[in-house]
Amino acid sequence: xxxxxxxxxxxxxxxxxxxxxxxxxxxxxxxxxxxxxxxxxxxxxxxxxxxxxxxxxxxxxxxxxxxxxxxxxxxxxxxxxxxxxxxxxxxxxxxxxxxxxxxxxxxxxxxxxxxxxxxxxxxxxxxxxxxxxxxxxxxxxxxxxxxxxxxxxxxxxxxxxxxxxxxxxxxxxxxxxxxxxxxxxxxxxxxxxxxxxxxxxxxxxxxxxxxxxxxxxxxxxxxxxxxxxxxxxxxxxxxxxxxxxxxxxxxxxxxxxxxxxxxxxxxxxxxxxxxxxxxxxxxxxxxxxxxxxxx
Ligand code: NDP
Numbered sequence: 055x056x057x058x059x060x061x062x063x064x065x066x067x068x069x070x071x072x073x074x075x076x077x078x079x080x081x082x083x084x085x086x087x088x089x090x091x092x093x094x095x096x097x098x099x100x101x102x103x104x105x106x107x108x109x110x111x112x113x114x115x116x117x118x119x120x121x122x123x124x125x126x127x128x129x130x131x132x133x134x135x136x137x138x139x140x141x142x143x144x145x146x147x148x149x150x151x152x153x154x155x156x157x158x159x160x161x162x163x164x165x166x167x168x169x170x171x172x173x174x175x176x177x178x179x180x181x182x183x184x185x186x187x188x189x190x191x192x193x194x195x196x197x198x199x200x201x202x203x204x205x206x207x208x209x210x211x212x213x214x215x216x217x218x219x220x221x222x223x224x225x226x227x228x229x230x231x232x233x234x235x236x237x238x239x240x241x242x243x244x245x246x247x248x249x250x251x252x253x254x255x256x257x258x259x260x261x262x263x264x265x266x267x268x269x270x271x272x273x274x275x276x277x278x279x280x281x282x283x284x285x286x287x288x289x290x291x292x293x294x295x296x297x298x299x300x301x302x303x304x305x306x307x308x309x310x311x312x313x314x315x316x317x318x319x320x321x322x323x324x325x326x327x328x329x330x331x332x333x334x335x336x337x338x339x340x341x342x343x344x345x346x347x348x349x
Contacts, residue, residue, distance in 0.1 A: 061094035067102035073124070074323055075106045077116055078131035082107060084130045086339050089316040092336030096329040097320075101126075113137050122158055127323040128158040129316070135169075135199055142167035147215075151206060151232070154199050157319045167321055171200060172207030174315025175285075182310040185250065185281050188212035193245050196254035197225035197271045200285055202232050204254055209233035217244045219271065245275045253284045257293035266293045273297035284308055309338065327338070 061063035069075075076086040082105055106128075108116045110325055113134050120128060130138045135154040139145060142155060143164030145290035149155050155167035179185045192213045194201050197220035207265030208216050209232065216233035217240035220226030245251045253269040269284075273294060282298035284291070287308035296304040317328025 058100040058131045060074040060098040060100060061091055061102065066100060068100050070100065072099075072101040072179065073104070074101065074127040074129070075104045075120075075125065076129040076131060077106045077108045077113075077134060079108055079110060079133060081105045081131060084131060085312065086131070086316060089313065089333045090129070090320065092333050093317065093320045093328050096332035097326055098326065099324060099326075101324070103129075109136065112117050114141060115143055117158070117165060119159075121165065124160075126160055127319070128157050128160075129319055130158060139167055141165065148172060148206065152199075152202055152300045157322055159322050162262065168319075169203060170318035170322070171203035171311070172210070174311045174313070175204050176207050176211055177314030177317070177330075178306065178308075178310030179250075179281075179283070181314070182306045183281055183283075183304060185306075186211075187250065189214050189219075190216060190249040191215050191247060192250040192252070193217040193248040193271075194229070194254055195219045195242075197222065197229035198254065201252075201254035202229050202290070204252055204285075204300045205229055205232040205237060209236045209248075213250075217243065217248065221270065243270045245271045247282065250283065251276060251303075252283050253282075253286065253292075253294060256286065258284065258294050259286045260288045268294050268297075273301055273303075276301050276303040278302040280304070281306065285311060287312060291310070302303050309334075313337065 058068050078083050084105050087103040094101040138146045138155040145167040147168040149167045152169050159166045181233040187208050192208045205216050216237045218226045219250040226239045230239050255269050257269040276298045280303045282303045283306045284295050285308040286292050290307045299305045313333050317330050320328035
């Protein structure tokens, strides 16, 4: 906007800056404000993103407060993605199917919920590995929120099948339904025949578990011609990716998904395409090893 400082310039954020934020618990470790502010800087916008810690049980008050104070949008992370979906005035088709919202746009007539995780995953696959899921056999390990988003995105992108491997049978079956007729529950052994194998569990994440813990798909099943993706991005790469790479598989860590899902949020809020390269550089060298959440 003419006459106002762009993000990063002296005087930014001005008194008329547009405010967005990330809500979660815990959320102080979140890389989202760094990603968003890098985008605003690259786009020359007087917008600012901050972290809003929201106590369990205070989501309703936080959303009402955001509207009252003219906050333009919110990124939503653990543990509020599902609860936020129930509080929206409208939701996108993807957020409705997932029953989870990771991005809120505050419109004049209400709160609109979106979910950019799947779009972020597909963007990362394309940019980071040149991989197109169309016609490919895919296997997803895990059955939580991230796994469901990935299963739905792969099916929508034309995968020939999406196999879900989960430790809790009911949750695995439910996640597989995201892919409709293309989805089924499988076993770890199915990985040998897959073109793409995705770890969507926190196994191997530095913050919560031993960084050496492996997801329940033996990397020895993987090899040349296969792509192994870990949604975990601390550490980069995970032990599982290192072992898959040693076996000759191509590998991709979770940072790209984080960047691309945030870029999609920037577009929803500002109407301008998220500047992926600038956002990538803002976080690629500045990761907090304590980071616990996916976003
Ligand atoms: P959830 O808690 O919703 O789901 C976790 C899933 O992993 C569940 O299915 C759970 O099993 C399974 N699981 C947990 N621990 C283990 C284990 N030790 N061995 C086998 N399975 C396990 O988490 P999310 O789906 O939100 O996140 C999953 C991972 O993806 C996290 O590491 C998160 O950081 C990452 N992520 C990364 C993003 C990115 O942008 N790169 C975006 C979102 C998430 P059960 O069904 O039995 O509970």
